[in-house]
Amino acid sequence: MQDFFLLLGRAVRNIFRTPHYNDDIALQMDYIGVGSLPIVIMTGFFSGAVMALQMSRALAQYGQTSKTPLVVAIALVREFGPDLTALMVAGRNASGIASELGSMKVTEQIDAMRALGTDPIQKLVTPRLIATGAMLPVLTIIADFVGIFAGWVICYVFLNMDSRQYWETAWRALEWNDLAQGLIKPFLFAVIISMIGCFFGLRTEGGTQGVGRATTQAMVVASVLIFVVTYFVAQLFVWMTSGEVQF
Amino acid sequence: MTGPGKPAVLRFENVSVSFDGVPALMDLSFEALESESRVLLGAAGSGKTVVLKTAMGLVRPDTGRVFVFGKDLTTLKERELFEVRSRIGMLFQESALFDSLTIEENVAYPLLNQKSIRFPKQQVHRKVEEALDFVELGGTLEKFPSELSGGMRRRAAIARAVVTDPPLLLYDSPTAGLDPITAHTIIALIVKERDLNKTTTLVVTHRYQDGNLIANFRYNSKLGALEPARNGDRREARTTFMVLREGRLVFEGDQNRLEGSPDPYVRKFVKQREE
Numbered sequence: 001m002q003d004f005f006l007l008l009g010r011a012v013r014n015i016f017r018t019p020h021y022n023d024d025i026a027l028q029m030d031y032i033g034v035g036s037l038p039i040v041i042m043t044g045f046f047s048g049a050v051m052a053l054q055m056s057r058a059l060a061q062y063g064q065t066s067k068t069p070l071v072v073a074i075a076l077v078r079e080f081g082p083d084l085t086a087l088m089v090a091g092r093n094a095s096g097i098a099s100e101l102g103s104m105k106v107t108e109q110i111d112a113m114r115a116l117g118t119d120p121i122q123k124l125v126t127p128r129l130i131a132t133g134a135m136l137p138v139l140t141i142i143a144d145f146v147g148i149f150a151g152w153v154i155c156y157v158f159l160n161m162d163s164r165q166y167w168e169t170a171w172r173a174l175e176w177n178d179l180a181q182g183l184i185k186p187f188l189f190a191v192i193i194s195m196i197g198c199f200f201g202l203r204t205e206g207g208t209q210g211v212g213r214a215t216t217q218a219m220v221v222a223s224v225l226i227f228v229v230t231y232f233v234a235q236l237f238v239w240m241t242s243g244e245v246q247f
Numbered sequence: 248m249t250g251p252g253k254p255a256v257l258r259f260e261n262v263s264v265s266f267d268g269v270p271a272l273m274d275l276s277f278e279a280l281e282s283e284s285r286v287l288l289g290a291a292g293s294g295k296t297v298v299l300k301t302a303m304g305l306v307r308p309d310t311g312r313v314f315v316f317g318k319d320l321t322t323l324k325e326r327e328l329f330e331v332r333s334r335i336g337m338l339f340q341e342s343a344l345f346d347s348l349t350i351e352e353n354v355a356y357p358l359l360n361q362k363s364i365r366f367p368k369q370q371v372h373r374k375v376e377e378a379l380d381f382v383e384l385g386g387t388l389e390k391f392p393s394e395l396s397g398g399m400r401r402r403a404a405i406a407r408a409v410v411t412d413p414p415l416l417l418y419d420s421p422t423a424g425l426d427p428i429t430a431h432t433i434i435a436l437i438v439k440e441r442d443l444n445k446t447t448t449l450v451v452t453h454r455y456q457d458g459n460l461i462a463n464f465r466y467n468s469k470l471g472a473l474e475p476a477r478n479g480d481r482r483e484a485r486t487t488f489m490v491l492r493e494g495r496l497v498f499e500g501d502q503n504r505l506e507g508s509p510d511p512y513v514r515k516f517v518k519q520r521e522e
Contacts, residue, residue, distance in 0.1 A: 111305050112343035116407075117329045117361035 004199050007125065011195065014119070014126040024127040032093050032128075033135030039088050040139045041146050047080050048072060048147025052154035065159060066169065072151035073170035077182040081144035083230055086189035089136060090222040094197040097128055098218035101201025102211040110202065125198045132194035137186040144182065181237050188229050196222040253280040255314065256415050256447040257302055262311035264297055264494075271297045273494045275311070280485075281414075284441060284448045286458035288516045289491035295451040296340060298491070299417045302449070303337055304328040315415070333361040336408035340419040342400045344392040344407070351388040354378050354407045364411055378410040379403070382436055398429035402436065409440050416440065418450045422457055434460045435473050442466040455516050462486035462502050490516065 055071045101124060104110050113120045148170055155161035200218040204210045258278040264271045272294045279285050289295045300306040301313055304320045313320045315331050323331065344353045354375045358366040366374065379385050382402040392400055401421060408416060418437060422430035434457050441448045442465050450461060465476040488505045490498035490513050498505065498513045506517050 107341050107346075108339045108343040109345055111300065112337075112339055112345070114305055114325075115303055115332055115335070115337050115339075116357045117333055117363075119325065 003203070004195070007121065007199055007202070008191070008195050010121050011125045011129050011198070014122045015130065017122070019122065021123055021127050024123065025130050028127050028131035029135055031096075032089065032131050033138060036089050036092055036135070036139055037142070039092065040085050040143050043084050043088050044076075044081065044143030044146035045150040047084055048076060048150030049154050051075055051080070051147070052151035053158070056155070056159055066161070066165070068155055068159070068161070069148075069151060069166045069170035070173035073148055073173045074178060076147040076151075077144050077174055077178050079230070079234075081147055082140045082182055082185040082189065083226060085140045085143040086136065086186065086193065086226045087223055089132075089139065090189075090193045090196075090226060091219055093132065094193045094222040095215045095219040097194065097197030098201040098204075099211055099215040101198060102204030102214040105202060105204045106207050106210060120202070125195075125202075128194045128198060129191065132190040133187060136190040136193070137183055140182065140186040177237055177241055181233060185230065185233055188233070189226055192225045192229065193222050196225065253282070254317070255279065256281050256283075256316060257449065258314040259298075259301075260312045260314070262301060262308045262313060264294075264301060264306055264308050270494050272301070272308070275494075275496055277489060277496065277499060279415075279447050279449060279487075281447055282441075282445045284461050284486040285450070285489060286461055286486060287449065287451045287489045287491060288453060288455065288458065289451075290453065292493075293491040294494040295453075295491055296419055297494075299337065299419050299449065299451055302417060303332060303335055329361065330363045333357070333363045333411065334413050335415045335417060336411065336413040337417045338401070338404050338408045338419060338421055340423060342392070342404040344400055344404055346392050348391075349388065350379070350384070350390050350392065350395070350403050351375050353392065353403065354410050357407065357411050361411065366411075374410060375406075378406040381409065381440075382406045398425050398432065401425065401429075401433055405433070405436055405440070409444075412444060413446070414444075415447045416449070418448070418452075420451055420453070422452060422454055430454070430457070431460070435466070437461065438464055438473055439466040443468065453516070458486070458488055459502070462488075 052068055052072050056065050056068045059065050059067050059071070101110070104124075110120050113123060151170070152163065152166050155166050156163055197218045200214040200221070204214040206213070255278040259275050262275045263273050275298065277285075287295050287298060297306060301308055302315065304313075304315075304323065308321060311321075316334060318331055320328065320331065344350075345356065348356070351372075355371050358364060358371050358374060359368070375388070376385065379387065382405050384399060384402050384406065387395065387399065387403065392403070395403060405421075421433045421437060425433065437448065437450060438461060440446060448461070450457065452458065460473070463476055464473040466472075467474045486502065488498065488500060488502060489496055490505075492512050497510060498508055505513065508514060508517070
């Protein structure tokens with residue numbers, strides 16, 4: 001735990017220190033951001049579509065099918081958009097970062113980097129932290145929009161809902177604290193995904209078996225932490241909006 | 248023998264290192280003088296690599312002090328170590344070439360990233376070509392490490408280690424896993440670098456043949472090959488052998504003393520030459 005926060009502290013401190021490896025940041029933004037786009041779009045679309053289908057069925061029992069866009073928009077922007085996007089990116093990138101850095105560790109490339117005048121945290125960790133921090137909120141916004149769009153497809157095709165009614169209901173359902181919650185979480189998740197990946201990668205030992213172990217650990221720990229942080233952020237917003245902590 | 252006035256380039260003073268409570272080096276003391284060659288023998292897991300990494304400041308000792316060019320590494324912060332490291336070349340056991348970079352980018356890496364060197368950017372390409380020509384890998388600039396054989400990767404890593412002309416060179420098992428011909432080529436390169444640039448050299452190996460070549464051969468620049476060093480030819484470049492056993496230095500001395508050692512552990516390494 002202490003080692004993790006030391007690594008995080010050094011990675012954050014390096015954001016303000018030279019040298020800056022802008023090429024590495026751009027490369028990681030491409031890999032993490034553009035590379036994750038297809039799975040994020042697919043996840044966003046089908047989660048929005050499933051939610052619209054299921055909610056419309058449930059709401060139909062109370063004659064409230066018209067509220068489907070409201071539920072889809074709130075659930076996606078507050079929770080499912082950020083969480084599912086983070087889980088997808090964790091699966092792809094926390095493990096990817098851990099295996100890449102782990103391979104470098106066991107083949108002594110990290111030591112070589114230090115021997116050749118480069119701080120591995122500055123060169124490897126900080127660019128990944130910055131790139132994930134920049135790209136995950138963008139991916140989340142895309143997933144939110146694609147999910148709401150999928151909800152519209154379901155409502156328009158299967159429920160014969162008017163398009164204008166759908167988009168107006170969905171838009172009006174969202175309040176500032178929903179948007180804030182949906183946009184604060186990706187930054188926290190970005191820290192978790194990038195730093196957990198780097199942390200397990202840099203402490204890899206034991207050859208290729210160790211790399212496999214680090215990759216699995218990074219993905220599992222990042223995914224679990226995403227759920228833990230989701231709970232605490234939700235609790236924080238519930239407390240802020242209602243004025244009391246609920247358990 | 249080495250002149251008494253020569254300064255110690257590398258000095259270990261009662262150095263102990265452990266990992267998770269398991270001792271890797273115990274109370275190790277020695278010093279390598281300017282232009283001296285040292286051959287460090289020992290079985291796998293005896294702490295040879297840890298010695299090199301400690302000399303480079305990559306591993307911090309639990310106790311004791313390490314002096315490189317007169318600076319106590321144990322008192323320096325990581326960023327302060329970069330200046331010292333820029334004067335040391337190191338060949339890692341598995342070459343440790345960056346697999347996402349071409350051979351040219353790998354060899355250029357220390358020139359472009361070591362702040363204290365301040366090498367003019369427009370001359371980097373020429374310097375890299377020189378270093379690769381030195382190890383006879385002139386045509387591999389655009390290749391990636393994965394496209395080269397094990398021996399070629401080792402030579403490319405030597406080019407990266409020597410490209411900044413460091414006065415101290417550390418070689419970690421340079422011939423491990425190589426066939427005898429390639430292993431001879433690698434040791435010939437090490438001797439060539441040592442004799443042309445008068446560098447202080449520390450070679451870790453478990454092969455006595457490597458130490459024998461280093462101690463008894465010199466590079467003839469006219470012939471472009473190694474030749475036996477006649478008596479007195481290497482007067483200024485002493486070769487000292489050290490043997491590590493489970494983190495402890497059990498032998499330190501010249502080749503004659505090594506071959507005459509009664510210690511059964513030490514003799515295991517000497518016997519390999521007779522086989």
